[in-house]
Amino acid sequence: MRDVVVRMQRAARTPMHLLGAQGAKAAYEAGSGVLEILKPALPRVQELQIPVRDGALLPARLYAPVDRAEAPASGLPVLLYLHGGGFTVGSVATHDALCRQLAHLGGCMVVSLGYRLAPEYKFPTAHNDAWDALQWLAAHAAGLGGDASRLAVGGDSAGGTLSAACAIHARDAGLPLALQLLIYPGTTAHQDTDSHRRFAHGPVLDEAVISWFFAQYVNTPADRDDWRFAPLLAPDVEGVAPAWIGLAECDPLVDEGVEYADKLRMAGVPVDLEIYRGVTHEFVKMGRAIPEARQAHADMARALREAFAL
Template identity: 80%
Template sequence: MAAQCVLEIFCLEVLNVSIPAGPSGHEQLTPSMRDVLRRMERAARTPMHQLGAAAAKAAYEAGAGVLEIPKQALARVEDLQIPARDGAQLPARLYASLGREETPAAGLPALLYLHGGGFTVGSVATHDQLCRQLAHLAGCMVISLDYRLAPEFQFPIAHNDAWDALQWVAAHGGEWGVDIRRIAVGGDSAGGTLAAVCAIEARNIGLALALQLLIYPGTTAHQDTESHRRYAHGLVLDEPAITWFFAQYITNPADREDWRFAPLLAADVDNVAPAWIGLAECDPLVDEGVEYADKLRMAGVPVELEIYKGVTHEFVKMGRVIAEARQAHAHMAAALRSAFGLA
């Protein structure tokens, strides 16, 4: 028990969150989520947005997996490279519960996964446990992409990398055992933004996707919803962090109005892939997630929306202590299995 507490405190320290007394919305938190935030408060470390990009990346890498469920063993985990339009080779990691020799001749359906981190932090490594769990529970292949990050690579590089990777998987995934007739795209936070935009791009060229799996995606050009005001301070993702992340990625103010950054501004979303959208109730991004679900529904797109009560942004990566994370994993896997036609 003592070792577990030390591990939790280490993780919460590197998340770099401080909590002011009694912020609006804290009364909604589950006991487990409130306990996580108390530990963050006691850690009293320098907030990520004050560290600088390099130190923030290192801090997130150091603690990203500590509150997650144990690493799921899989029959197949392979590191790959995917070419981008400018000749860069993008690292990626393939996960599958079946080995190459066990993979059906038609291949396995595949999810291209795009990690979160405000376009500035995060990697294949920080989302390794989550991708393993999705591959295990859904019985599909998961391909996790290391798209290039700000501030070294600014808008629209992350989008271009994600879209290039999705097209590559659709065209060449059969070489890895992908059933290219059954492909989905998904991600969390900034990765959810990228996934939503990729689904629109796919519609534009006639690439049929089975599903877009969006975990608390950012969808607005500006952080001006009521939930951004209500949850501006004291939770895992706060206003100073959001402002800092986007300042790393967007240097031209006009780019904030580009639908590839803010998919709510897309001219239309008719005929995009069906969506599963999972949101955290106590999250600055919850309102824009609901707005995007409404935009899709009004266009006739099938949408399954889950709002997990009493939890914050990043909760899906806290499955060791947050029960709602494990519920979300099961819901995501069920959505993937249904979209892929898996028994």
């Protein structure tokens, strides 16, 4: 991890928050695959469009470890995956290798959603897109060769925030989920934990970029106090889906991830918490260089297989 950080520093790239929104999006797209594992070849990769409440059609990509003809009659279990990127950058393409790996190792169908991003689309658009897509998948999984009775939601960073909030909505709507897979999720309203202070200057993710991301996304400071932005503020998480939470030790978000795990456990929710030592935010996308990334992939796949009874 230290070697990766040193190489990043030597590259001396312009920080995202100084590039402007479009420049940051392009830079993240260009650099997202540099340290990724080689993409597993899958028998089935299909482009989808998922309708949401305002009539928009969102791009999505379906990954399956078997051909449609070889899938079980009951259908494959389904994970809705929500990518990270501070609600501002990232896409289906930037998380293609990770989603392929989860489908390959997890033995499940993965549907990666291209939810709409800031600053063009402010809070709560990303949240609404994610929740609408989850409901759509629950209703249409069978037509895709999926099993709606074995449905999970997951994501990294901002995608973890969206996943945690979707799990709360799913409980309220009576939509059963097998698992919420949260990879270093953002859960707090304000960046005021010890780890935010400890890692305010990085590595990889720092306070300036986090504040810039959220400035793109929120309409007013009051949005931060909405539990859809900060799931730690949810008044009640009793009865939400079991959680697998994977955190990076050297990450501004690590403390709030632990706090959310504690909140779930105190409400009686089963939680499997893994803290990967010596690694930073974004490490799960560094599998070519960081063995902990490959370990996290295996741990996530195990959690999915157990939740789906595979």
